[in-house]
Amino acid sequence: MILIDKENIDFGMILSQHALSKTSFRKILIEFFYRSKHSLSVEEIISNISHPVDKVSVYRALNAFEKNGLIHKVPDKANLIRYALCPSECSSSKHLHNHAHLLCSNCNETYCINDFKIPIVNECKGFVINNLKIILEGSCIDCQQSYS
Numbered sequence: 327m328i329l330i331d332k333e334n335i336d337f338g339m340i341l342s343q344h345a346l347s348k349t350s351f352r353k354i355l356i357e358f359f360y361r362s363k364h365s366l367s368v369e370e371i372i373s374n375i376s377h378p379v380d381k382v383s384v385y386r387a388l389n390a391f392e393k394n395g396l397i398h399k400v401p402d403k404a405n406l407i408r409y410a411l412c413p414s415e416c417s418s419s420k421h422l423h424n425h426a427h428l429l430c431s432n433c434n435e436t437y438c439i440n441d442f443k444i445p446i447v448n449e450c451k452g453f454v455i456n457n458l459k460i461i462l463e464g465s466c467i468d469c470q471q472s473y474s
């Protein structure tokens with residue numbers, strides 16, 4: 327886990343570093359990703375963000391964030407579109423991840439495990455690899471606590 331000082335992040339600068347326009351909604355959206363422990367679905371974003379916004383703008387912002395290497399799509403049990411923050415080395419040109427994902431079978435949240443890397447396979451029967459997936463399923467800390 328990379329420890330970042332979450333209080334002093336310049337979210338506008340993060341957007342400019344990824345060649346994204348700095349609207350107030352986009353700043354709030356990227357901050358929401360930074361403060362969330364798990365990945366976010368479009369529904370979670372719309373119901374939790376304190377900024378009046380329509381679904382189209384949310385989708386448009388998420389697509390732009392994904393294209394420019396700020397967030398990536400993660401697996402989801404319910405097949406919802408769900409995104410998580412990218413490692414800081416991602417950009418629009420380098421955006422292939424080999425980290426694994428944790429899926430909570432109870433609350434359906436998805437978590438990135440950035441220190442669990444899938445080994446890079448060089449020879450794979452001539453396949454060109456463009457997506458790597460390892461999914462670990464279980465029960466997240468929040469769900470374990472609510473059982474006890």
Ligand SMILES: [Zn+2]
Nearest residue numbers: 398412416421
């Ligand atoms: Zn990425």
Ligand SMILES: [Zn+2]
Nearest residue numbers: 430433466469
């Ligand atoms: Zn859970």
Ligand SMILES: [Zn+2]
Nearest residue numbers: 400410427438
């Ligand atoms: Zn991830």
